[in-house]
Amino acid sequence: MIGKQMLDLSGKNAFVTGIANKNSIAWGIAQQLHQAGANIGVNYLPDEKGRFEKKVKELVEPIAPDIIVPCNVQDDALMEEMFKAIANKWGKLDIFVHCLAFADKQYLEGDFSIVPRDAFSKSLEISAYSLVHFARLAKPLMKEGGSIITLSYIGGVKVMPSYNLMGIAKSALEMNVRYLAAELGEQNIRVNGISAGPIRTLASSAVGGIRDMIKHMDNAAPLRRTVTQEEVGNTAAFLASNLSSGITGQIIYVDAGFEIMGM
């Protein structure tokens, strides 16, 4: 018999990476997980002037995270510190959200073949390899199983204007999801991705023509619009919860249906 089940994350420990400001998709996700009852931990990207630190700390105040730590995914020591903080505070981790990416702006437009080796490596390291590294660190803390969620975009599957290098990074990221899901399933750790429709954020403003992409959704997507941070957050909450206990290794489109359209 199917029992009554609500989306309830109370008592669950959820770490959300990638909050930069109020428009960040990660902020939409953190708020929805918090609303569902989860304990929240977040990171900020450290920089010399401490701009992100100040902004992120002010922004997350209303949800009172248990953990706020610096983390740059190119810095192994900071990543390990972050997981030490999680282990010290919570002892176990249930939900991990990977919501970050980077590519040099100049390689998101024009000819794709101009991308140099260092820009290619840096983008894949930050945007795709980081998920593998995080999963390795999360695995011993997900003692009772867990849910790892990442963020992708259709430009990792199909050629989209002004996405270029980031498309390659998303393609690698989506394959990481499948290989990690195959490995970690034994431990009841599920790994899924959300492929979101275009949303105006700091990162997406580096993608030329984000405004046009959003406008295009008004005509081309079945729902005749793009999606909101909150809608992505709701799907993340579903993927984080037991309601999705049979789902792993999937990329779920939260894109107002755009993915099904041919023209």
Ligand SMILES: NC(=O)c1ccc[n+]([C@@H]2O[C@H](COP(=O)([O-])OP(=O)(O)OC[C@H]3O[C@@H](n4cnc5c(N)ncnc54)[C@H](O)[C@@H]3O)[C@@H](O)[C@H]2O)c1
């Ligand atoms: N905005 C969109 O239209 C859209 C659509 C689909 C997928 N996504 C994906 O959603 C995720 C979040 O992006 P967003 O649009 O919310 O933008 P955002 O700028 O708010 O978030 C990007 C985050 O990446 C972090 N970051 C960059 N380099 C880092 C590093 N070296 N170490 C640690 N963190 C680093 C930044 O600090 C920032 O918090 C990304 O993976 C993005 O590709 C965005």
